[in-house]
Amino acid sequence: MDNKQVINNKADIRIAPMIDWTDRHCRYFLRQISPNVKLYTEMITCGALLHGDVDRHLHFHDSEHPIALQLGGSNPADLAKCCEIAAPYKYDEINLNCGCPSDRVQSGAFGACLMKTPDKVRECLSAMRSATDAEVTLKCRIGVDEFESYDFLKDFIATTAESGCNEFIIHARKAWLKGLSPKQNREIPPLRYDVVHQLKQDFPELRFLINGGIQTLEQINEQLALTDGVMIGREAYQNPYILAEIERHIYGNESVLSRDEVALKMIDYARSEYERCGTPVKSIARHILGLYQGEKGAKAWRRTLSESHKVAENHFDLIKDALDNMHSKKGQSCIAA
Secondary structure, three states: OOOOOOOOOOOOEEEOOOOOOOOHHHHHHHHHHOOOOEEEEEEEEHHHHHHOOHHHHHOOOHHHOOEEEEEEOOOHHHHHHHHHHHHHHOOOEEEEEEOOOOHHHHHOOOHHHHHHOHHHHHHHHHHHHHHOOOEEEEEEEOOEOOEOOHHHHHHHHHHHHOOOOOEEEEEOOOEOOOOOOHHHHOOOOOOOHHHHHHHHHHOOOOEEEEEOOOOOHHHHHHHHOOOOEEEEOHHHHHOOOHHHHHHHHOOOOOOOOOHHHHHHHHHHHHHHHHHHHOOOOHHHHHHHOOOOOOOOOHHHHHHHHOOHHHOOOOOOHHHHHHHHHHHHHHOOOOOOO
16 A cells, blocks of 8 residues: 555544543644644543643644643543533543543543443433533543453443444554553553554444554554544654555655754744743753654753753753754754754
8 A cells, every 4th residue: 555645634533542642832833843643641541630730731833733632530520510610621632531541540530441330421421421512532542451352342432322422533442451551551452453453444423533553654544444533642753754654655644844844933932931820941852852763963962951850940942952952963053043
């Protein structure tokens, strides 16, 4: 299959919610590269919204649309309340996490362990849908622990779809809640794309997006032919300029910013964020380390940004310094800031 093929301008590509990574600074950065992919927040627990700083968790830049809020919880009333709290922020989608395998979510009886209680998940989704005008979706695994048969997964989808939820993002690996770390749960259980493809055949009236191990344009094209969309995780964070290729070859968009143009945008953003709420430049610099992945001078770029802890919180020129150091390695002059 031609990995340069333009599928169509309705292709549905999304960036996975990733704890400690997809905060609002990361999302703003990714949006500068791709106007079309849908972005997701980190998983935000109900407790964080019910008892914490709501604006810190939910604020985002207008340019981040389309954007989805992912919630972690298992109490229908709490999830409904969180949807109400989020309403003024105008998220395009609210997603329920039924896939995270970490000890933290297990102790709170949410995440992947919810797959063992599909009736409860249905109640949660119904409560969420009654409390928001945003689309409500679900993200899950293909199985959990000993619940790994296709019949189990099929029944889980059928039961939860009774809530009226019609969009499911499926991580094509099962989760082992005991004995494997979250990192191992992303690597050891085998990927079973065929299971997600079968779900699409068995539930043609529902939308299924596939997640897990997808790293190249060729893989994206292959999955778009068999599912309703693709969610990309760590590849988009570690090699973010792949989004420029997605824009060109999936969405047919040739008006993509260069890496240097994106970097200069982030200088302006860092300045505005410090003036708005005192955000230190290191909170932004950590997300853009991979911008020049595979390019000559990338090591100098990363090294300069990695020293953000040594500079003043408002040293916005750190990113300009990284650009200058990178271009000096390439024997070029940096474009003017």
